[in-house]
Amino acid sequence: MNKVTTLNQFIIEQQANVPQATGGFSSLLHHIGIAAKKINREVNKAGLVDILGRAGTENVQGEDQQKLDVYANETFIAELKASGECCGVASEENQDVVVFEGEMSRDAKYIICMDPLDGSSNIDVNVSIGTIFSVYRRKSPVGSVATLEDFLQPGCDQVAAGYVIYGSSTMLVYTTGNGVNGFTLDTSIGEFCLSHPNVKSPAQGKIYSINEGNYEKFPAGVKKYIKYCQEEDKETKRPYTSRYIGSLVADFHRNLLKGGVFMYPPTNSHPTGKLRLLYECNPIAFIAEQAGGLATDGGKRILEIRPETIHQRVPFYTGAKDMTGKVMEFLKTFE
Numbered sequence: 001m002n003k004v005t006t007l008n009q010f011i012i013e014q015q016a017n018v019p020q021a022t023g024g025f026s027s028l029l030h031h032i033g034i035a036a037k038k039i040n041r042e043v044n045k046a047g048l049v050d051i052l053g054r055a056g057t058e059n060v061q062g063e064d065q066q067k068l069d070v071y072a073n074e075t076f077i078a079e080l081k082a083s084g085e086c087c088g089v090a091s092e093e094n095q096d097v098v099v100f101e102g103e104m105s106r107d108a109k110y111i112i113c114m115d116p117l118d119g120s121s122n123i124d125v126n127v128s129i130g131t132i133f134s135v136y137r138r139k140s141p142v143g144s145v146a147t148l149e150d151f152l153q154p155g156c157d158q159v160a161a162g163y164v165i166y167g168s169s170t171m172l173v174y175t176t177g178n179g180v181n182g183f184t185l186d187t188s189i190g191e192f193c194l195s196h197p198n199v200k201s202p203a204q205g206k207i208y209s210i211n212e213g214n215y216e217k218f219p220a221g222v223k224k225y226i227k228y229c230q231e232e233d234k235e236t237k238r239p240y241t242s243r244y245i246g247s248l249v250a251d252f253h254r255n256l257l258k259g260g261v262f263m264y265p266p267t268n269s270h271p272t273g274k275l276r277l278l279y280e281c282n283p284i285a286f287i288a289e290q291a292g293g294l295a296t297d298g299g300k301r302i303l304e305i306r307p308e309t310i311h312q313r314v315p316f317y318t319g320a321k322d323m324t325g326k327v328m329e330f331l332k333t334f335e
């Protein structure tokens with residue numbers, strides 16, 4: 001019989017490689033896995049019960065909150081609080097950081113930034129959506145209440161990052177800075193099982209992913225790069241193929257496995273891009289780099305940006321190393 005490694009076994013095996021580990025971080029990851037399973041359950045039955053559609057409220061960015069957004073946010077926060085290993089959360093769905101003031105949480109070492117439900121416009125139409133998370137060690141002293149400074153750390157200080165994709169199957173993909181591993185949910189036993197060990201992204205692929213409806217509003221370098229993708233050239237296997245789902249997690253995940261580049265440039269309506277640094281770009285960037293790819297705002301490494309606010313947006317280009325490098329070349333040449 002093939003040996004199956006569950007997420008929990010994997011976490012414990014990893015912990016054994018860190019002699020000073022106390023188990024707190026492992027427990028945190030375990031609770032993230034539980035939250036993912038709870039959200040997955042609701043995503044799967046979304047068509048059956050009254051959880052589809054809008055909640056009738058707006059989030060801090062003025063976007064309609066879908067009911068599943070609210071459910072995912074509440075579920076994740078409750079699970080993190082219950083873990084006792086997290087002292088606060090910055091979420092797309094909350095204006096301010098949520099700090100846990102209980103005695104156990106004050107002693108916790110970690111904070112989390114998260115997009116509880118990514119790709120919400122795809123909920124109602126049965127298209128893949130996701131959850132994104134990012135883990136940092138707190139800056140404020142253990143024993144106190146978390147502060148804003150704990151959340152405004154550059155992405156290179158992440159201790160772990162990951163995403164869950166609720167797709168044709170549900171997967172949890174994460175990194176602790178030692179490669180990327182993917183786990184597929186086996187619903188018959190209710191466990192995430194290691195299915196994609198040590199994921200490496202091809203350096204060159206054939207997919208470009210961008211909302212081309214915004215073409216006229218893109219910077220010149222991006223427009224030229226899109227034309228480059230569409231040109232015929234046998235040697236470089238162009239034209240490339242265009243794929244865009246509209247859920248960052250799903251678009252990134254496909255490109256990670258198959259080889260491709262994802263772009264969300266600045267536009268008139270979103271002059272600094274649309275995607276959020278703390279809970280979309282940083283975690284995805286950490287995974288991209290750990291899989292051998294790149295993530296940039298067009299000039300700088302995403303992971304080196306110093307955040308100023310928790311909902312800050314940045315232009316985002318990520319994926320296969322050579323393809324993302326090429327985009328940067330175009331951005332530089334056609335400023």
Ligand code: AHG
Nearest residue numbers: 115117118119120121211246247248
């Ligand atoms: P969210 O659902 O968390 O607000 O994120 C949506 C994001 C991201 O998932 C996706 O890449 C992007 O918005 C799509 O934006 P456009 O519809 O402008 O292409």
Ligand code: MN
Nearest residue numbers: 115118119280
């Ligand atoms: Mn999102």
Ligand code: MN
Nearest residue numbers: 092115117118
């Ligand atoms: Mn979201």
